[in-house]
Amino acid sequence: MNISIFGLGYVGAVITGCFARGGHRVIGVDTDATKVALINAGKSPIIEEGLPELIAAGVQTGQVSATTDHAAALAATEVSMICVGTPSKATGELDLRFVERVAENIGAVLKTKASRHLVVVRSTMLPGSMRDVVIPALERSSGKRAGVDFGVAVNPEFMRESTAVEDFYHPPKTVIGALNDADAELVAALYRELPAPLIKTRLETAEMVKYVDNIFHALKITFANEIGAVGKALGVDAHEVMRIFCEDRKLNLSPVYLKPGFAYGGSCLPKDLRAMTRLARARDVSVPLLDSLAASNERRVRDAVEWILATGKRRVGVLGFAFKAGTDDLRESPIVTVIETLLGKGFELKLYDEHVSLARLVGANRKFIEERIPHTSRLMVETMAEVLDCEVILIGNQSAGFFPALAKLKPEQVVLDLTPNAKPPATPARYERLCG
Ligand SMILES: NC(=O)c1ccc[n+]([C@@H]2O[C@H](COP(=O)([O-])OP(=O)(O)OC[C@H]3O[C@@H](n4cnc5c(N)ncnc54)[C@H](O)[C@@H]3O)[C@@H](O)[C@H]2O)c1
Structure with a gap:
């Protein structure tokens, strides 16, 4: 496929190199002329293991190029992936300014583009962002209808910086949210060879999955740190405790207790949580996460x-x-x-x-x-x-x-x-x- 990647940051640069190695022709688009020049010189704009080699090889074979001219990139491709930043505003609110601007730019070109184009958002956006912000921006500036005149999809990114190339080839899963199956299938074709479950779902579900993943990762780290702090105060090796904890794939690292339902109860969970948080308090160990569970x-x-x-x-x-x-x-x-x-x-x-x-x-x-x-x-x-x-x-x-x-x-x-x-x-x- 011919793919234009909007935003050549950590996500965009990595997928530019990886899709090119997969045989696709990739045109990177960024407003930052330095990043564009680096890619065209065969260099990676970010430090990421394995990426310099992929970019250099892609530029050499002509499969990778970059530009600041979004219209030219759109004209030469049939799929666009939006990978621009979605930072926090000072209030904590999600700032979709960059995504919206790119969508408007893409829409303005789609207005006169005869062939069908697919717009895929890889940036992390809250549920409803595609339907309420990105699609309206695309439709406004193109005068065309999403799902009918052009395709849209949400395809969240699960890579981790520093192992991003390895993660691209071995993702935990591929999630595709789309308005219709034909668009989802087109995105799926890009990942067919990867050894990972491929999940097609609604736009909002795909958007939310990414947040739930990251929040759960934050929860796990915070949990392990609080257990570590309590263990340290008690003279118990918390690394050993957590290692044993992780060996339990039946109840601990498993889907058990991860289904939305109702409050926990019974003869053990409330009592044991109380005893441990009481002990932490007695030892002056602050455990705000554990303390928050009962509330x-x-x-x-x-x-x-x-x-x-x-x-x-x-x-x-x-x-x-x-x-x-x-x-x-x-x-x-x-x-x-x-x-x-x-x-x-x-x-x-x-x-x-x-x-x-x-x-x-x-x-x-x-x-x-x-x-x-x-x-x-x-x-x-x-x-x-x-x-x-x-x-x-x-x-x-x-x-x-x-x-x-x-x-x-x-x-x-x-x-x-x-x-x-x-x-x-x-x-x-x-x-x-x-x-x-
Ligand atoms: N960094 C990660 O590890 C990671 C992992 C998964 C998901 N994500 C998500 O992916 C998205 C991108 O993250 P990132 O770390 O790659 O961001 P980044 O800040 O490194 O890169 C964003 C790029 O977009 C470019 N850009 C901004 N406006 C543009 C425009 N109008 N046209 C073209 N390019 C434009 C910027 O110049 C920049 O190069 C975010 O939503 C982030 O939450 C990031």
Whole structure:
């Protein structure tokens, strides 16, 4: 393909060299004449292992060139990749000024370009930026329609500086957001040979994935540092601790606990987090990330209560209130907190949980139920059907049978799903998840 790359910084320079090695003809475009001159002289404009060789080889074979003339670059190519900076404003807000300007420049040329052109954004942009800023800029200046007269796609970049060339050939994944499949396919063709999952999705999803990745990386580093600080204060080798932690691919480095749903609870997580943060405090170790977890968790509990209050309905049925399916353990169940709050506000409640019912009759948990949550236990009903006539249905855990039962509801009923369920169940009722 003939590709024009807008922005010859860390991202643009690397993909210029790499796409050229892949057999494509690449024209780099930058407003910075020094970077353009360096590339045309066969030199890399940035320090990056392996890149000088790729640029030198590309210039020698004629596959790489650079220019400050965007119109000439657009005329000679059928795909453009926008790799300009997306810095922060002083307020922290994302500054899309450079991306918007490039989009306007590209659009002005597309106005008179007869052949179909594809505009791909590789710069990191918040969800909605493509649809609300870039596409309008392209359409404004071209007088043409995105997805119809020209193609658009979002293709976030996952490389890391210093290993960028290696990362280009071994990316963790390739993500392509597009308005239609033909445009996504054209972008996909550029990465077909790479040994990585190729994911086609919506524009906004592709935009958001990049942020979630980077935020999670920041979270991991902060987490490891706080564990390190606590370990140091306790005389425990935190490197050894984290090495062992990382060996657990079942629960730690895995998709487990990474699905949006509801607050954590149960007999271990709240208690153990409290004990560790209390110990850190006692040793004068500041752990703001660990300290923030309980507050964030409580916020989700309040969200659930506020959501139910906002429905204006008073009769609430709860399907499952042990903190997860398959247990009768009610200790620190966040759903019990929601129930108790609603009870305090005079709501009419019916609760169903098969495992808790059983425990009330025979289990060791009977004492806990009778002594610690007597009001809650009195609201329990014996069948799921008794809950299904309530105005609001709260799904508290993923016990078998809860989702199929929602098919029997009426359109005027509302369902709030607190579970990490990703697939909306079939129901005529209004259905919403608390998170996600
Ligand atoms: N640097 C990284 O490791 C990395 C990794 C993944 C994603 N990203 C994202 O990629 C984007 C680019 O990052 P970067 O580090 O390469 O930025 P950079 O600042 O190194 O390069 C941006 C380039 O764009 C050029 N430019 C600005 N306006 C232009 C215009 N109108 N026409 C042509 N060129 C123009 C600038 O002169 C500069 O050379 C950002 O959104 C960034 O968040 C960066």
